[in-house]
Amino acid sequence: MKKGILIVLSGPSGAGKGTILAEAKKQGLEFALSISVTTRSPRGTEVDGINYFFKTHKQVEEMIKNDELLESKKVYDQIYGTSKKFVEDNLNKGIDVVLEIDTQGALEVKSKMPEAVLIFIVPKDLDTLHSRLVGRGTENEEQVAKRFGKAQGEIAQAIDYDYLLINDKIEQCAAQFINIIEAERLRTSREINKQIIASFN
Amino acid sequence: MKKGILIVLSGPSGAGKGTILAEAKKQGLEFALSISVTTRSPRGTEVDGINYFFKTHKQVEEMIKNDELLESKKVYDQIYGTSKKFVEDNLNKGIDVVLEIDTQGALEVKSKMPEAVLIFIVPKDLDTLHSRLVGRGTENEEQVAKRFGKAQGEIAQAIDYDYLLINDKIEQCAAQFINIIEAERLRTSREINKQIIASFN
Numbered sequence: 219m220k221k222g223i224l225i226v227l228s229g230p231s232g233a234g235k236g237t238i239l240a241e242a243k244k245q246g247l248e249f250a251l252s253i254s255v256t257t258r259s260p261r262g263t264e265v266d267g268i269n270y271f272f273k274t275h276k277q278v279e280e281m282i283k284n285d286e287l288l289e290s291k292k293v294y295d296q297i298y299g300t301s302k303k304f305v306e307d308n309l310n311k312g313i314d315v316v317l318e319i320d321t322q323g324a325l326e327v328k329s330k331m332p333e334a335v336l337i338f339i340v341p342k343d344l345d346t347l348h349s350r351l352v353g354r355g356t357e358n359e360e361q362v363a364k365r366f367g368k369a370q371g372e373i374a375q376a377i378d379y380d381y382l383l384i385n386d387k388i389e390q391c392a393a394q395f396i397n398i399i400e401a402e403r404l405r406t407s408r409e410i411n412k413q414i415i416a417s418f419n
Numbered sequence: 420m421k422k423g424i425l426i427v428l429s430g431p432s433g434a435g436k437g438t439i440l441a442e443a444k445k446q447g448l449e450f451a452l453s454i455s456v457t458t459r460s461p462r463g464t465e466v467d468g469i470n471y472f473f474k475t476h477k478q479v480e481e482m483i484k485n486d487e488l489l490e491s492k493k494v495y496d497q498i499y500g501t502s503k504k505f506v507e508d509n510l511n512k513g514i515d516v517v518l519e520i521d522t523q524g525a526l527e528v529k530s531k532m533p534e535a536v537l538i539f540i541v542p543k544d545l546d547t548l549h550s551r552l553v554g555r556g557t558e559n560e561e562q563v564a565k566r567f568g569k570a571q572g573e574i575a576q577a578i579d580y581d582y583l584l585i586n587d588k589i590e591q592c593a594a595q596f597i598n599i600i601e602a603e604r605l606r607t608s609r610e611i612n613k614q615i616i617a618s619f620n
Contacts, residue, residue: 344619370620373616379607398602401603406579
């Protein structure tokens with residue numbers, strides 16, 4: 219059974235991560251979008267196992283202690299994390315998994331699973347980044363400036379990723395995302411390819 | 420100016436390197452196939468600068484001494500090598516370069532130019548490899564067995580390459596070859612992408 223590939227997709231707010239993943243699906247890419255574990259309460263119509271795996275603080279702290287989370291972070295008083303079991307079950311079934319997480323989480327994942335593919339997505343340029351943040355119209359100048367600075371800080375960390383995607387045209391960007399994954403399948407470091415090489419001797 | 424990518428393509432005799440490159444060109448890939456430097460004499464209709472760069476032994480030994488060859492090998496009494504200048508001139512003009520060389524040369528290139536992309540191509544399976552060698556009909560059993568053993572030895576070194584291509588269907592294999600190059604353009608290690616990341620700060 220060919221193992222699935224773990225893909226981490228990061229990028230500043232407004233870069234279009236969700237849009238690109240939806241377009242990639244439309245173009246035929248199949249993958250499981252990782253469902254995070256969280257301590258916060260379900261909102262509105264959220265369902266356990268669909269939007270998040272809703273856990274108690276005690277359960278999540280136990281998971282961290284038992285090294286069951288691939289990565290985790292605190293957001294105010296709540297914890298969010300990625301379950302190792304969720305990722306490994308899918309990969310072992312040959313299903314690629316996409317984690318939409320921040321840079322800190324991405325590097326944590328890479329350190330535990332070096333075969334993970336890290337992809338960072340940015341908007342076309344600085345002006346586009348700014349206008350996406352301003353365009354909301356719901357925040358004051360100071361808030362926009364703060365978000366903008368945060369986004370710039372995140373983009374500076376793209377250098378630690380494997381690939382850079384520029385979201386200029388959605389269809390092209392999604393096609394490149396697919397290209398990356400299909401090329402990664404051919405790496406000699408993938409178990410299936412090591413087996414194929416060995417089969418000739 | 421976006422720098423070109425250096426691609427090394429290796430594989431046993433009969434794997435279809437030439438066929439795949441021709442099909443990739445048909446599918447729209449543009450690249451310069453590296454022209455080797457050699458000490459042997461031109462044969463038939465061969466032209467200097469087209470089939471090879473024909474040099475004297477003294478000239479090639481001088482090139483080796485001045486570190487002007489990216490890699491070189493002796494075949495009986497003749498020397499074959501890849502000119503650094505040829506490669507760098509093309510890469511600097513934004514043209515991708517493909518080197519069709521053996522595994523020893525490939526590793527030499529990778530040690531001098533770590534950004535080179537190493538691709539190893541194999542036939543579908545062991546039987547296909549054997550039948551491609553037998554199919555010539557011009558050699559005796561012992562010669563075929565010798566070539567077969569040599570091919571197996573080469574394939575074992577595929578593990579040192581970055582990517583493995585299985586030449587089962589030509590169009591698909593060429594498409595994968597193109598995929599690899601297009602994904603490699605997006606690596607954060609490429610200078611152009613480092614500049615794009617920096618442009619956001």
